[in-house]
Amino acid sequence: MAKEKIVLAYSGGLDTSVILKWLKETYDAEIIAFTADIGQKEELDGLEEKALQTGASKIYIDDLRDEFAKDFIYPMFQAGALYEGQYLLGTSIARPLIAKRMVDIARAEGATAIAHGATGKGNDQVRFELTAAALAPEIGVIAPWRLEEFREQFPGRAEMIAYAEKHGIPVQASAAKPYSMDRNLLHISFESGMLEDPWFDSAAESNKDMYVLSVSPEDAPDQAEYVELDFEKGDCVGLNGAKMSPLQVMEALNELGGKHGIGRVDMVENRFVGMKSRGVYETPGGTILFTAHRKMESLTMDRDVMHLRDSLISKYATLVYNGFWFAPERLAIQALVEESQKNVTGTVRLKLYKGNIMAAGVKSPVSLYNPDIATMEADPSKAYDQGDATGFIRLNALRLKVSSGVQQKANQ
Template sequence: MKKKVILAYSGGLDTTTIIPWLKNTYDYDVIAVCVDVGQGTELEGLEERALSSGASKLYIEDVTDEFVEEYVWPALKADAIYEKKYLLGTSLARPLIAKVLVKYAELEGAEAICHGATGKGNDQVRFELTIGALAPQLKIIAPWRIWDIKSREDAMDYCVMHDIKVPMSISDSYSRDKNILHMSHEGLELEDPSLEPQYKKLLQMTTPLEEAPDQAEIVSIDFEEGVPVKLNGVAMSGRELLEKLNIIGGRHSIGVVDLIENRVVGMKSRGIYETPGGSILYNAHEELEHMCLDRQTFGFKQQAAVKFAELAYNGEWFTPLREALTAFVDETQKTVTGNVQVKLYKGNIILIGVTSPYSLYNAEIASFTTGDLYDHKDAEGFIHLFGLPLKVRALMRLSREEKGE
């Protein structure tokens, strides 16, 4: 009986090429596994493509709900943004995909898992750290670190040589990743940071800014303990809410990011990210936190958010630190409940209003009008104590100057 390998299969150029390569190189029985995290129409015709490329079978598992509830929402509650711009769309999905690959490797009795991540990218790290954390006994095969294929053109030539139809052309061979949270684009003209992206050709979730409607749209979002639960007053699942917000945000050119980022492996790369619904949620969630969290908690949480984002980006999801940070974040979210209204207009998210039963904003204190809870005279003593170190330092300097030092 042939040994089996589980292939993380997307149906794109790389994984289409990998199937015949695995068979020719290892004589493996190749079992393709496509993990659905909200790719949508990308899954159409996938089974036929996998089998015609030489796979013995294809599993497709829809884990979109789990992705939203167990990965996207924890990152949202943490306000995790990598290098101030990237909402971690691909990063969050990879650990879950790897988890499902391990599941099917155990089901099929496979000895190895194969992925199509390149030797220059982040995904190889994310896949392999997760596999190592969940099933260290499994062998990992990364063709881009082994084979003689050096480019996407070489990959297309390899497919042609083996009579396999490729799913794209050279002129449109961007490296893309899509899920319910975002879509990323890399390659071709994007590799030159001096060039403006061809947005009208590139964008798939988002309307180009020049084509956004002239009429603004108001969106209302209700949160419970940091999790969005209602859109425009209608209760819905996380999946449905994010799907609808993607449509609304995409219509108004929300959430397009052009980022030159620092990859895990040490180099910089340029990516264009579309995250329309996620951008609205992150913005609204932060506004609610401004109202519901005290100064110390909000300040420390900002620091924790940076580390949380780094862990997610690096593929360190199944680690004690990430789990501990999530526990901390969940504690902070117990009072992050309320409603946020924002106005969407030509790429902008403009706050209209925030309400919460746990609001720490007190109009009687904040108002310029004197109230019972705050006396203006109290500020004098506070400023004296708060500035005491500065005053002592200045007095010491004056003393030294008088002595001629």
């Protein structure tokens, strides 16, 4: 009989390398490794050889960068998603795409299960498994870090390194970088190690070598730089007059934002599983895009439509953070968001300088801003009669006067 097949989300790091070998031994199964190219750059070097050497029967290394930018990052940015007021959801938004492709591979290969190296304390386990549940409930999920026999065998990194050495698995485990990193097209995140102390100063001069995508603001150029972003229906379609795909926009903005020290965030956030965790993030291009998109909306989006969409930002961001990308409520909100973006078209000009983004102009062929109405001078259009505000204020003040009168009587 043919062996059972398991599709493993594989990064080539210590954890997933050990898990690949352990799954093959424990389940006597054929392990198919899968790596999503979502912008890790050099981290993908040598993965195919390493996976096969470790015991995988085959490996998929799929370039999903275009899909990631177009179908995940852009829709999320249209929604204005920002988790707990700071986090642009760089890791969160990548997981449903990875899990979606894993499910596709599992079905194509006739696999009965997918597996991942996410720990039982983190958010990623939830994101992977909720996506699998939504898209392929018939496929099983193996999470080794939640299995007692796995944790007993590997109580710490020393045991994992020893296991890798025993089985001839090349690993790069070093105390030189005592933290974990996760990189993709939207950001890079750092957590654990010395970052578990919230008093540790990630912005200190001595720690600037930790950062990958950006220079420190102090080391950014002394000359400001301007950039113009062109939008069509809520999506950035070009920079400085040149048409670009979503992937090209993200790559160009990452380089530009990194050059000027933009997009660093150090925060303590609330994980879905209940604990607080400290993360440091670099999101240079995403921070520029997020800022520009909001500026474009300010000129072109109807007030009450904007306020309605904004009332859903926290809910939407939490859905993404918690792994509910393919949930019906996220899809329903997305439909409203897409409708809200129909007139978000025009050009935003920004000034970048030492970690700062400053508005430098916005224009649109469908602008809702009318200078004749907004002017403090005489209104040539006579579209707004200042005297009308008297009745407007009187009506809005009525309930306040009634409430105040009742309170005054009660205090007598």
